Amino acid sequence: MRDWLFVEDHCAAIRAVIENGRPGETYNIGGNSERANIDVVTTICDLMDEMRPQAGATPRRGLITYVQDRPGHDRRYAIDASKITRELGWTPDEQFETGLRKRCVGTWRIASG
Numbered sequence: 001m002r003d004w005l006f007v008e009d010h011c012a013a014i015r016a017v018i019e020n021g022r023p024g025e026t027y028n029i030g031g032n033s034e035r036a037n038i039d040v041v042t043t044i045c046d047l048m049d050e051m052r053p054q055a056g057a058t059p060r061r062g063l064i065t066y067v068q069d070r071p072g073h074d075r076r077y078a079i080d081a082s083k084i085t086r087e088l089g090w091t092p093d094e095q096f097e098t099g100l101r102k103r104c105v106g107t108w109r110i111a112s113g
Contacts, residue, residue, distance in 0.1 A: 001076040004040070005031030006099030009092035016090040027088070030081030033096040038064075043097065047104055
């Protein structure tokens with residue numbers, strides 16, 4: 001499990017800390033959007049199938065290959081980002097799916113010219 005945050009939201013949070021944060025304080029920045037890695041991968045596959053369908057191709061989820069976890073692998077990375085919301089009023093604007101869609105659309109436009 002990891003917390004996912006749209007990059008532009010991260011930049012906005014840093015800006016909020018610089019402009020309104022108290023000197024010497026620490027502010028955790030999070031997206032309030034925990035997802036398992038497999039959920040991220042399947043969401044990307046589904047989004048690619050929707051936005052870049054391949055005639056006659058099997059769904060991209062079929063391309064997923066599972067590998068053995070490395071020894072000592074952390075099962076969850078999490079932070080408490082409530083302080084930045086409480087003290088600075090900052091919350092992310094994008095949800096995981098909307099941010100991913102925005103990033104994919106922009107990338108595909110660049111790649112296709």
